[in-house]
Amino acid sequence: MRLDEFDYELPPERIATRPAEPRDSARLLVIDGEELAERRVRDLPQLLAPGDLLVVNDTRVRAARLFGRRATGGKVEFLLLRAEPGGAWEALVRANKHLRPGETIETDGGLHATLVDKTGAVWRVRFDGDVEAALEEAGHVPLPPYIKRADTPGDRERYQTIFARETGSAAAPTAGLHFTPELKEKLDVVSITLHVGYGTFQPIEAENVEDWRLHAEEFEVTGEAAARIEACTGRVIAVGTTTTRVLETLAASGGIRAARGRTDLFIYPGYEFKAIDGLLTNFHLPKSSLLLLVCAFGGTERVLDAYRHGVAEGYRFYSYGDAMLVFPAV
Numbered sequence: 001m002r003l004d005e006f007d008y009e010l011p012p013e014r015i016a017t018r019p020a021e022p023r024d025s026a027r028l029l030v031i032d033g034e035e036l037a038e039r040r041v042r043d044l045p046q047l048l049a050p051g052d053l054l055v056v057n058d059t060r061v062r063a064a065r066l067f068g069r070r071a072t073g074g075k076v077e078f079l080l081l082r083a084e085p086g087g088a089w090e091a092l093v094r095a096n097k098h099l100r101p102g103e104t105i106e107t108d109g110g111l112h113a114t115l116v117d118k119t120g121a122v123w124r125v126r127f128d129g130d131v132e133a134a135l136e137e138a139g140h141v142p143l144p145p146y147i148k149r150a151d152t153p154g155d156r157e158r159y160q161t162i163f164a165r166e167t168g169s170a171a172a173p174t175a176g177l178h179f180t181p182e183l184k185e186k187l188d189v190v191s192i193t194l195h196v197g198y199g200t201f202q203p204i205e206a207e208n209v210e211d212w213r214l215h216a217e218e219f220e221v222t223g224e225a226a227a228r229i230e231a232c233t234g235r236v237i238a239v240g241t242t243t244t245r246v247l248e249t250l251a252a253s254g255g256i257r258a259a260r261g262r263t264d265l266f267i268y269p270g271y272e273f274k275a276i277d278g279l280l281t282n283f284h285l286p287k288s289s290l291l292l293l294v295c296a297f298g299g300t301e302r303v304l305d306a307y308r309h310g311v312a313e314g315y316r317f318y319s320y321g322d323a324m325l326v327f328p329a330v
Contacts, residue, residue: 001209001269006295007286008307014314016321017147019158024183027315027322031298031306033330038313041178041323044280045186051234054280055225057173057243058191060164062132063139063156068107070095076105078113079142080131081122081170081197082218088116089131092198093123109134122198122215132167142170144201144319146285159319168195168218174282174319175240190228194219194242199264204289209268214289216262219246223258230256235277237325241290244276244297251275268292269300279326283310283317298326 020026024042039047048054068076074096081090093099093115105113107127111134116124127134141151141159151159161176162184173196199215206212229236229247238244249263250256251274266289279297284290295303306324315322 003204003207003209003287005300006209006288006291006304008304008311010286010311010317014311014317014321015146016316016318017149019177019320020316020322022180023162023178024180026178028325029306029310029315029322030325031302032325032327034302036306036309039325042180042183044183044325047325048187048237049234051232052188052237052278053229053232053234054187054189054237054239055229055243055247055276056161056163056176056179056189056191056239057194057196057246058161058163058165059169059173059193059195059242060167061142061159061169061172061196062167063135064142064170065140065151066107066109066111066135066138067140068105068113070103070105076107078107078125079170080125080135082168082195083131084124088124088126090197091123091125092121093125099123107134107138109138120215121202144171146318147320163189163191165191166193166195168193169197171196171201172319173240173242175243175280175323177320178280178323190225192219192221192225192243192246194246194263196242200242200290202289204287204292209292212266212289214264214266216264217242218260218262219249220260221246221250221256221258226250226256226258236275237278237280238276239280241279241281241284241293244279244293247275248273267296269296271296273297273328277327279324281324281326282319283307283315283321283324285318294324294326297328299329302329
């Protein structure tokens with residue numbers, strides 16, 4: 001299966017740089033059967049049936065982007081992904097010139113970062129102080145690079161879902177950004193956790209989809225959440241691709257249960273879904289693992305036709321954009 005089968009044309013003006021206000025006023029393209037329906041996220045209570053359960057990701061995004069300076073004066077940008085048990089951090093690190101293991105970089109927030117080693121695109125970095133405190137003081141909201149503006153103080157909360165609880169993500173679980181407290185009260189919702197890391201936004205760098213592997217990300221499902229999902233009498237609707245990957249990871253290993261671990265599950269067309277009956281998700285980048293997951297669930301041509309419809313009808317794409325509610329073809 002070739003990656004270029006999952007491409008589409010997107011005019012730059014379709015990329016959302018700021019969210020809809022209020023959140024649930026975002027447009028919602030519903031794919032149910034062979035028809036497309038134009039709705040709003042606030043219409044979800046009318047679109048779902050009694051017994052349907054929405055499963056959301058309650059991770060909280062940290063201000064994970066930190067800037068620094070090399071001894072030569074060159075600028076360096078860190079995107080912190082995950083704290084390792086031994087105290088080092090996984091990070092993406094960018095600089096104008098080649099970085100080397102052993103180099104120490106002074107960062108905003110008063111830290112010194114030492115580059116330890118690199119696996120693929122991900123560096124292991126050691127800091128000499130309180131990283132979380134430095135991020136709180138000097139960190140920036142890790143808005144995706146296609147949002148071509150600097151983050152603002154307002155993004156610290158606007159780039160969080162209303163479900164956000166435990167800090168641990170380097171990007172938002174964007175499908176959850178569309179909910180308001182008022183909308184939540186009208187729906188049956190349960191929370192699980194996947195801390196969004198490199199696996200979610202990692203670009204696929206293989207011509208053939210089957211040759212690619214995702215970077216693992218941490219997840220947790222409590223016993224209470226697992227029991228509610230298992231007891232669902234209607235449809236299980238995953239809010240986002242991150243939630244989908246957690247549920248499908250557990251379903252593939254014996255069923256939804258209390259669990260904590262890491263998943264590198266890569267879902268692409270041909271995958272047989274075991275846990276979810278519907279998917280609420282944003283419009284994703286061409287050739288991304290997120291788009292492949294949606295195509296696997298909704299059918300490649302059906303989903304790409306919906307994307308083309310979204311482009312033609314002026315839908316807003318990507319993290320701060322509009323949403324889709326996808327059900328499998330009958």
